[in-house]
Amino acid sequence: MEPVKEVAGRAIPFGRKNVDTDVIIPAHWLKTITRDGLGRGAFEALRQDPDNLFDSPEFKGSPILIAGDNFGCGSSREHAAWALLDLGITAVIAPSFSDIFSGNAFKNGILTVVLPQAAIDRLMEVAQTDPVTIDLESQTVTTPFQDRFSFEIDPFRKHCLLNGLDEVGLTLARGDAISDYENKSAGETPWLAKGVAA
Amino acid sequence: MQASPEIGQWLANCAALWLSAHMAHTPRTLYDKIWDAHVVERRDDGTCLIYIDRHLVHEVTSPQAFESLRAAGRKVRRPDLTLAVPDHNLPTTARRDAAGQRIPIADPESAQQLAALERNAPEFGIRLIGDADVEQGIVHVVGPEQGFSLPGATIVCGDSHTACHGGLGALAFGIGTSEVEHVLATQTLLLKQSKNMEVRVEGELGAGVTAKDVVLHICGVLGASGGTGYVIEYTGSAIRSLSLEGRLTVSNMAIEHGARAGLIAPDETTFAYLKGRPFAPKGEEWDKAVAWWRSLATDPGAKYDKVVVIDAADIVPSVTWGTSPEDVVPITGVVPAPESFTDPSKQQAAQKSLDYMGLTPGQRLEEVEVQNVFIGSCTNSRIEDLRAAAAVIKGRKKADNVRWAIVVPGSGLVKRQAEEEGLDRIFIEAGIEWREPGCSACLAMNPDKVPAGERCASTSNRNFVGRQGPGARTHLVSPAMAAAAAVTGKLTDVRKLTSA
Numbered sequence: 001m002e003p004v005k006e007v008a009g010r011a012i013p014f015g016r017k018n019v020d021t022d023v024i025i026p027a028h029w030l031k032t033i034t035r036d037g038l039g040r041g042a043f044e045a046l047r048q049d050p051d052n053l054f055d056s057p058e059f060k061g062s063p064i065l066i067a068g069d070n071f072g073c074g075s076s077r078e079h080a081a082w083a084l085l086d087l088g089i090t091a092v093i094a095p096s097f098s099d100i101f102s103g104n105a106f107k108n109g110i111l112t113v114v115l116p117q118a119a120i121d122r123l124m125e126v127a128q129t130d131p132v133t134i135d136l137e138s139q140t141v142t143t144p145f146q147d148r149f150s151f152e153i154d155p156f157r158k159h160c161l162l163n164g165l166d167e168v169g170l171t172l173a174r175g176d177a178i179s180d181y182e183n184k185s186a187g188e189t190p191w192l193a194k195g196v197a198a
Numbered sequence: 199m200q201a202s203p204e205i206g207q208w209l210a211n212c213a214a215l216w217l218s219a220h221m222a223h224t225p226r227t228l229y230d231k232i233w234d235a236h237v238v239e240r241r242d243d244g245t246c247l248i249y250i251d252r253h254l255v256h257e258v259t260s261p262q263a264f265e266s267l268r269a270a271g272r273k274v275r276r277p278d279l280t281l282a283v284p285d286h287n288l289p290t291t292a293r294r295d296a297a298g299q300r301i302p303i304a305d306p307e308s309a310q311q312l313a314a315l316e317r318n319a320p321e322f323g324i325r326l327i328g329d330a331d332v333e334q335g336i337v338h339v340v341g342p343e344q345g346f347s348l349p350g351a352t353i354v355c356g357d358s359h360t361a362c363h364g365g366l367g368a369l370a371f372g373i374g375t376s377e378v379e380h381v382l383a384t385q386t387l388l389l390k391q392s393k394n395m396e397v398r399v400e401g402e403l404g405a406g407v408t409a410k411d412v413v414l415h416i417c418g419v420l421g422a423s424g425g426t427g428y429v430i431e432y433t434g435s436a437i438r439s440l441s442l443e444g445r446l447t448v449s450n451m452a453i454e455h456g457a458r459a460g461l462i463a464p465d466e467t468t469f470a471y472l473k474g475r476p477f478a479p480k481g482e483e484w485d486k487a488v489a490w491w492r493s494l495a496t497d498p499g500a501k502y503d504k505v506v507v508i509d510a511a512d513i514v515p516s517v518t519w520g521t522s523p524e525d526v527v528p529i530t531g532v533v534p535a536p537e538s539f540t541d542p543s544k545q546q547a548a549q550k551s552l553d554y555m556g557l558t559p560g561q562r563l564e565e566v567e568v569q570n571v572f573i574g575s576c577t578n579s580r581i582e583d584l585r586a587a588a589a590v591i592k593g594r595k596k597a598d599n600v601r602w603a604i605v606v607p608g609s610g611l612v613k614r615q616a617e618e619e620g621l622d623r624i625f626i627e628a629g630i631e632w633r634e635p636g637c638s639a640c641l642a643m644n645p646d647k648v649p650a651g652e653r654c655a656s657t658s659n660r661n662f663v664g665r666q667g668p669g670a671r672t673h674l675v676s677p678a679m680a681a682a683a684a685v686t687g688k689l690t691d692v693r694k695l696t697s698a
């Protein structure tokens with residue numbers, strides 16, 4: 001995974017609350033076999049409106065999305081994170097996120113930033129005309145107008161994002177421990193250790 | 199059974215290992231024991247790296263996982279502990295023509311998912327049971343049937359009803375695509391241990407009451423989230439009396455009360471079921487395995503964080519009226535009024551459900567007409583389920599108002615067995631379609647869908663809005679009850695058809 005240190009650029013002032021994963025990517029997009037291309041289905045229903053923010057010349061391709069409470073609720077589909085990435089969004093700022101969504105976002109290198117509603121309101125205002133910068137190292141969101149909002153993030157997640165470590169990579173680094181377990185298991189429960197050949 | 203001295207010694211070694219790991223002789227539950235036996239590493243915050251013994255892969259939740267492995271140049275760590283079976287969106291109509299050529303799948307996206315699995319499995323060295331193999335079927339039917347799923351094993355699959363395998367006493371649960379990738383690459387998962395819950399069903403089940411009625415009843419008692427944060431062990435004489443297939447049915451729906459997994463302690467019934475299955479241990483290894491499986495039973499005095507006791511006498515043939523599996527009533531009952539719930543959010547949900555289902559409070563369930571009947575899914579598509587349905591249908595005909603009734607066996611082997619027993623004839627002569635194995639109308643990813651506004655008496659596990667097709671109205675029931683509905687055209691108390 002690419003390290004995430006800073007996400008800076010225009011932020012889509014979306015602001016909507018309780019955006020569920022069906023809004024982010026409708027169910028009929030789930031039959032894909034690749035992560036790419038889901039951006040076309042992202043916010044599909046909203047983008048029927050020709051004046052939608054996502055396709056406006058000003059916000060198209062923006063790396064940041066500003067949303068309301070409980071972003072990413074509903075079904076656990078990981079496609080929601082893939083769809084955002086494919087749309088070019090690598091950070092979402094909201095007052096709260098569904099647990100499953102923030103887990104899926106993290107696994108895919110999307111930064112989820114939790115800020116109080118007052119800060120969100122201010123960022124929504126700035127975003128209309130100016131860029132926003134999220135700095136992960138210092139855990140701050142800043143604007144060209146001296147706004148500076150601090151946010152909390154799980155230290156483990158921060159470490160992984162800053163260094164571009166994905167969970168699979170981290171566990172692969174524990175390969176010896178896994179091998180030890182396999183050797184032990186081959187002795188104690190050989191019928192479990194034994195597999196089915198291809 | 200008398201353990202041989204050698205096995206005795208081996209068991210003593212195992213016990214000593216456990217004790218050293220657990221200094222104190224704290225009595226442990228079945229879940230604790232399986233968990234402890236699979237810890238690769240324990241972190242300070244309690245998170246554990248857990249080894250996964252068996253990984254079932256199907257065509258819907260795996261393509262992106264393989265894609266990521268390929269992109270990162272990673273391999274599958276233990277292809278030999280992985281089994282790939284397509285099931286979710288295979289059509290249940292014929293898959294090969296008379297000349298043995300594949301009949302193309304009409305939906306291009308379904309075809310693409312199947313093709314991806316057929317490409318990925320050999321590329322990563324994984325055994326694939328193909329769409330035309332007699333062993334093909336729903337992953338959760340195939341796993342136990344092949345002896346791939348075993349007691350005391352950790353089993354995962356990218357499907358929420360993986361808890362099904364818990365009926366064998368395996369710790370089995372559903373995972374998402376990222377976790378599928380993690381297991382493929384590392385054969386482990388990072389997990390926090392859940393809490394222990396015991397759901398004890400004591401007493402004798404009445405006539406016409408099946409495993410499905412037991413689990414629907416439990417869904418009603420616990421609610422859709424009553425098991426959240428727990429792994430549930432189902433215990434008690436009523437559970438013990440169930441066949442292995444019935445136990446799979448119960449454990450299958452653990453997720454429908456929010457539990458991470460369901461478990462039923464392995465016993466003679468389990469061993470008899472597994473013995474001789476293709477991937478089950480053989481010979482001396484079998485004896486060792488049985489001894490180990492026995493040792494997994496919850497210790498006397500082990501503590502569950504929560505205990506729920508249910509009297510088997512309270513369970514009757516059940517049916518759902520709403521859009522959550524917790525919306526369960528006895529078939530003899532009526533549609534409840536939203537006001538009858540104390541929780542205001544449940545009142546609202548109930549009203550929404552009633553609107554969607556087109557039902558009115560006070561309406562007798564037995565008066566509700568159905569246009570569709572689906573007998574299948576990993577909950578109820580094994581041979582006993584088909585026998586139970588056929589027993590009700592034998593000598594009867596599908597009601598005229600039932601537009602569409604299908605039986606979808608859980609696997610090609612179930613199908614073959616049923617045909618050997620002549621069950622297919624019973625269904626076909628009654629006007630019910632006999633299909634190829636797969637998930638089918640359980641989630642309607644393939645062409646088997648219930649039309650909007652129509653009702654379906656279904657043996658599957660989820661009555662969510664749109665689950666069986668957009669606008670479809672699902673009533674969850676047992677196979678015998680689904681069969682009864684097929685012949686009367688209404689939700690029916692099967693006991694009225696079967697009592698002499």
Ligand code: SF4
Nearest residue numbers: 359575576637640641
């Ligand atoms: S039958 Fe239904 S619940 Fe079972 S694996 Fe298939 S889709 Fe999932």
